Structures are given as structure tokens and as C-alpha cells.
Amino acid sequence: MxxxxxxxxxxxxxxxxxxxxxxxxxxxxxxxxxxxxxxxxxxxxxxxxxxxxxxxxxxxxxxxxxxxxxxxxxxxxxxxxxxxxxxxxxxxxxxxxxxxxxxxxxxxxxxxxxxxxxxxxxxxxxxxxxxxxxxxxxxxxxxxxxxxxxxxxxxxxxxxxxxxxxxxxxxxLEGSLPLPRGERDIPLMIADRSFDRHNQLTDPFTNRRPPNDGINARDVLVNGAYMPYHRVTAQRYRFRILNVSQFRPYNLYLSNGAPMVQIGTESGLMPRPVGRRELMLGPAERAEVVVDFAGAGGEMVELRSGPRHGARNPLGTRPYIGALMQFRVGARRLPDRTRLPRQLRPLPAWTQHVSDKPKQSWEISIGGLFKTTWLINGKTFNPARADAHPKLGTTETWEIVNRTDVAHMMHIHATDWYLLSRNGKPPPAWEDCLKETFFVYPRERLLLAGRFSDYTGKFVIHCHMLDHEDHGLMTQFEVTKP
Ligand SMILES: [Cu+2]
Structure with missing residues (x-):
């Protein structure tokens, strides 16, 4: 080890x-x-x-x-x-x-x-x-x-x-905000991988069949390094965190109990900052957070992933347990000209005029006669087929329904989406904004709205648990001329 x-x-x-x-x-x-x-x-x-x-x-x-x-x-x-x-x-x-x-x-x-x-x-x-x-x-x-x-x-x-x-x-707009930048704006790509005793990547892909095709690897890397450390000053930092693991989510928190203030999602800045004690990030999701190390001068602070509080953990939502990396905070007190603005980026106007009646439904299931595959609306992926034809320049409400016992991570190409509800309930503050990759828990129904602008043509919608995507959980829509 x-x-x-x-x-x-x-x-x-x-x-x-x-x-x-x-x-x-x-x-x-x-x-x-x-x-x-x-x-x-x-x-x-x-x-x-x-x-x-x-x-x-x-x-x-x-x-x-x-x-x-x-x-x-x-x-x-x-x-x-x-x-x-x-x-x-x-x-x-x-x-x-x-x-x-x-x-x-x-x-x-x-x-x-x-x-x-x-x-x-x-x-x-x-x-x-x-x-x-x-x-x-x-x-x-x-x-x-x-x-x-x-x-x-x-x-x-x-x-x-x-x-x-x-x-x-x-x-x-972002450049005009007093957020940390330069060496205090750090992208973090989290990926799990398994290695053999010669340090080569293992081949985890053989004999993987739905629903047991999710790959959880042994070691977690940040920016390609195994559990690295990073020296920081006792000031505010902006971390852009991305999960590129095949299947594994991370429920992030800081070992000193300091809050992570979320300022962004996959779709950029949120309307306003949201304080998070723990932050669940599934495959392909991103979160941008501001962390203030001013109160942690001289300390070692770990970015860790732990169990979720107050939540069931069906397959696909079980986070990695353990440290991901360490921040070594300098002891010197330093002035900090950055601050957290109360407002970040307003939602686009179209989000205020959306229907709550879905025009399109995407139902995730599992089945098949001779082999088991993931299905969307009863079908696997065929690159020549599109299952929805939204018109260019329009806004549509779609629903995504998960009829399996496994959580999925739905990603819709081409545009960003405004989440209206999960099982009829309004989304939490950190999802009350634009996003493009969504957890869909077993038996859950998501309602979301998106706007189709600029480009006609085919775009895919799929699960971003990568083996689910490869095993049928993908289809397409085609944006057409009005
Ligand atoms: Cu999936």
C-alpha cells in the first residue's frame, strides 16, 4: 500500500x-x-x-x-x-x-x-x-x-x-466578482483506479452485467496522484471539484469541520452561495466551493469522503469512505481581499416561464430476453434513432423516471437544465439552479426544464455511470428546425 x-x-x-x-x-x-x-x-x-x-x-x-x-x-x-x-x-x-x-x-x-x-x-x-x-x-x-x-x-x-x-x-461577470483566483483557484479531478503489483491499470471490464456492472476501484486519485497534499495559505480558496470515477460517488467534507460554501455546479455559478457540511458528488458532477483556511493556520486539513447522513444508500449511492487529499495550511496570517458575494449569477429568464407538464418522459428500466441490458423507454442505444424531437428555440419540460433499484446519474447533452422537482418536492438549495448531470434515485421521478438554442441535430442523453452508458442506458433526441 x-x-x-x-x-x-x-x-x-x-x-x-x-x-x-x-x-x-x-x-x-x-x-x-x-x-x-x-x-x-x-x-x-x-x-x-x-x-x-x-x-x-x-x-x-x-x-x-x-x-x-x-x-x-x-x-x-x-x-x-x-x-x-x-x-x-x-x-x-x-x-x-x-x-x-x-x-x-x-x-x-x-x-x-x-x-x-x-x-x-x-x-x-x-x-x-x-x-x-x-x-x-x-x-x-x-x-x-x-x-x-x-x-x-x-x-x-x-x-x-x-x-x-x-x-x-x-x-x-465571474471575473468581476471578488472570488479567489490564480493560485487560489484550483481544479481537482477525483478518479478511482485499481493497479496491479506492477503499477499497471487492472482490467475490471470482463464479466460485468447489469445491474452489477458498476466499477468501484481500490485507490482514489486527485489530479492523477494518490492521496496527494497541497500547501495553502491561511486564506480563501476556490476549489473546482469534478468526479470522473466510473461509478463511485464521494460525499465530501473537511476533516476540521469547516464549511464548504458551494458557489457553482456543472452549469457555472449558482444564483447565491450555499453552505455545505457535506457534499455528495456523483460521476461527472461538479461542485465549485470556497473554503476559508483563515481559522486553520498551521493545521493539516483533509478533504475526505464519508457516509451520508439521513439517507438510504441503494447501489450507486454508496460513497467512498476515507481521505482524498490533505491541505497543509501555512501558519502566517495574511490579509484576504476576496469575499463571498451574496449574489452570484441570476437564473436565465426562461426558467421563470416553464411548464410543470412534461412533454417528454424518459423511463429507465432493466430487462431483455436473452441478455440483460439497461433500457430507456424500453430500448437500448441505436445511433440512428432519436426518441424525441424538440424544436429549436423552445423550452421543454421533461421527466426522468427510474424504475430500477439502482441509482443512476443522468446527463443530458446540448444544454443546461433547471430542476423543478424530485418526486413532486422542490429541490434542495444546491439543486435549485442550472445543472446538467443529476442523481436519479431508485423509483424517483425528476421534473426538469431545458431550452434548445442555436443548434439542430442529434444529442445523447445517458447515464454517466460509464458502464451503464456502455450497457444500453443511452438514447438520443434530435433538435429540429421550427
Ligand atoms: Cu446508471
Whole structure:
């Protein structure tokens, strides 16, 4: 066993240009003490480089597929972005390199266009993704996004091997707030992984069948390091926390009992800060928190994950128990010009005029005659089929119903969502805002509203427990011309 708090917290390299080039390649990544781990990476590191860009500025990223041919085609999804369908990381269909799908009903003989294969990143090839960072005629809201692979049937395998990186969109409103910035604005990517005795990633994917296909790995990494430490000053910090684990949630708290004040979700700043003693984060969810170390000068403070209070814990909601990392707080008293504004970002106007009658229902179930798969509205994923056709420029209310005994983590591409209710009850303060990835507990019914702007085309909706997504829990909607 590696010892905790020996490694320094790595901060991924930042890329800030309008035209970026990122090789997707194998690399020997130092993670555990001793031998490095051979991984599939964006740019040679895990996490990949963090892209930091101003909202409203077009950004073109060319990914070069330099992984072995046996990996097959790839596809890159900028998670949280509001992007054209063709640059959204469509999963694609069957190809000679991936001739059959065990869990998804992909028809044979689809054209490249019908299956989305014309949008894939081929081995040895490159593809440029264009992100305008605009929404509804205005620059996108500042937000903490991330990019990762999204290939049909192989998303879990590809992300497990390292294909994930962070992406930060900044804007003027956020820049005008007196929040911590620079070295006191730190992205934290949490990922669990299991290693063999040679420090290589294990293969947890064989013989995994729904509903027992969730992968909980042994060790927890923060920014690719095992239980690292980070030196901080006795001042306020902003942490942008992202869970990229395949299945595992974390119920975060600080060992000294200090509050984490949540200021943001997947969709950027909330209307106002919300104090949290514990903060549950499922796969692909993000939380931005402000922590004030002023009262902890000279102390060691651990970021930990523990059991939830006052909640049942069905499969899919059992948090990791233990420390994730340590903050070593400097003893010196320092002035702090930052503060927590009472107001952050108001909700967009459309959230005030939404229907409480769902126009579309998504029901999650499990079934199948010859094999068990996850299902949405009774079907597995078929890249040629769309199950809803919202009109461009409209706002719709949708419901998501979980008819299984496992919790799921539903992520809807293309836009952000305003949660209206859980089982008919108004959401808690930390969900009374925009989000795009939601826990859906067993037998629960979520009501949410979203606005379809700018782009027609197909977008996926799926569970972000990555093995559920690969095993059928995904479908699509197609935004159409009015
Ligand atoms: Cu799921």
C-alpha cells in the first residue's frame, strides 16, 4: 500500500490558445510510488491539459489519434459545452474495428452518416472540433467543464485508461466578482483506479452485467496522484471539484469541520452561495466551493469522503469512505481581499416561464430476453434513432423516471437544465439552479426544464455511470428546425 499524503498535488498544464493541438497517445504516467503506469492520455498526462478559455471566443481543438490501432475509433465530448451536434462527440456505430455490440441494438448496414461514424476520430488520423463558446446569441456562462472519450460501448474502458481532461470557461461577470483566483483557484479531478503489483491499470471490464456492472476501484486519485497534499495559505480558496470515477460517488467534507460554501455546479455559478457540511458528488458532477483556511493556520486539513447522513444508500449511492487529499495550511496570517458575494449569477429568464407538464418522459428500466441490458423507454442505444424531437428555440419540460433499484446519474447533452422537482418536492438549495448531470434515485421521478438554442441535430442523453452508458442506458433526441 502506498502511503497517504506523500505526493504533491499535480496541477495540470493549462492551454489558453484559440487553436489547440492535442495528441491522444500512450504515455508512462507516474502515479503510484515506483514504476510508472502506461495510460492512454490527452497530451501525455493524466489528467490531460486543462483548457482555459474566455466565453464567446471560438476555440478549435485538433485531436490526433496516436494510440494503437487496436483501440479503434475515438470521439471527444466536451462535457458541459453547448456545441454543434457534429462536434459534440457522437458515440458512432459499428465499424470493421468494432464489428458487433453486445449490449446495444445497433442495426447492421447503417451508412456512416446514419451511425455517426463519419464523425469519429480514426486511428492514425486527426479531427478538429470547433467550439464557439456561445449560447443563444451571447457568450456561454463561465463554467467548469471537462472533455473525455464517448465511443459506443467503449467509453468506460477509454476513460479508465486516462482519456479525461478539464476545461474552464471564464466570463466577465465571474471575473468581476471578488472570488479567489490564480493560485487560489484550483481544479481537482477525483478518479478511482485499481493497479496491479506492477503499477499497471487492472482490467475490471470482463464479466460485468447489469445491474452489477458498476466499477468501484481500490485507490482514489486527485489530479492523477494518490492521496496527494497541497500547501495553502491561511486564506480563501476556490476549489473546482469534478468526479470522473466510473461509478463511485464521494460525499465530501473537511476533516476540521469547516464549511464548504458551494458557489457553482456543472452549469457555472449558482444564483447565491450555499453552505455545505457535506457534499455528495456523483460521476461527472461538479461542485465549485470556497473554503476559508483563515481559522486553520498551521493545521493539516483533509478533504475526505464519508457516509451520508439521513439517507438510504441503494447501489450507486454508496460513497467512498476515507481521505482524498490533505491541505497543509501555512501558519502566517495574511490579509484576504476576496469575499463571498451574496449574489452570484441570476437564473436565465426562461426558467421563470416553464411548464410543470412534461412533454417528454424518459423511463429507465432493466430487462431483455436473452441478455440483460439497461433500457430507456424500453430500448437500448441505436445511433440512428432519436426518441424525441424538440424544436429549436423552445423550452421543454421533461421527466426522468427510474424504475430500477439502482441509482443512476443522468446527463443530458446540448444544454443546461433547471430542476423543478424530485418526486413532486422542490429541490434542495444546491439543486435549485442550472445543472446538467443529476442523481436519479431508485423509483424517483425528476421534473426538469431545458431550452434548445442555436443548434439542430442529434444529442445523447445517458447515464454517466460509464458502464451503464456502455450497457444500453443511452438514447438520443434530435433538435429540429421550427
Ligand atoms: Cu446508471
Amino acid at each position: 502506498a502511503e497517504p499524503f506523500r505526493a504533491r498535488l499535480p496541477i495540470p498544464e493549462e492551454l489558453t490558445g484559440a487553436r489547440l493541438s492535442i495528441p491522444v497517445r500512450e504515455a508512462e504516467v507516474p502515479i503510484m510510488p515506483g514504476a510508472p503506469t502506461r495510460m492512454w492520455t490527452y497530451g501525455g498526462t493524466f489528467p490531460g491539459p486543462t483548457v482555459r478559455r474566455p466565453a464567446g471566443r471560438r476555440t478549435e481543438v485538433t485531436f490526433h489519434h496516436e494510440l494503437p490501432r487496436s483501440v479503434g475509433e475515438l470521439t471527444v465530448h466536451l462535457h458541459g459545452g453547448h456545441n454543434r451536434s457534429q462536434f459534440d462527440g457522437q458515440p458512432g456505430g459499428l465499424t470493421p474495428a468494432h464489428a458487433r455490440s453486445f449490449f446495444c441494438d445497433v442495426p447492421r448496414g447503417l451508412s456512416a452518416r446514419q451511425s455517426g461514424n463519419d464523425l469519429l476520430l480514426e486511428p492514425g488520423g486527426k479531427r478538429t472540433y470547433v467550439y464557439d463558446l456561445m449560447e443563444d446569441g451571447r457568450p456561454e456562462r463561465a463554467a467548469f467543464q471537462w472533455y473525455h472519450d464517448h465511443r459506443l460501448d467503449h467509453t468506460s474502458r477509454n476513460v479508465w485508461h486516462g482519456l479525461a481532461g478539464m476545461w474552464i470557461v471564464e466570463d466577465e
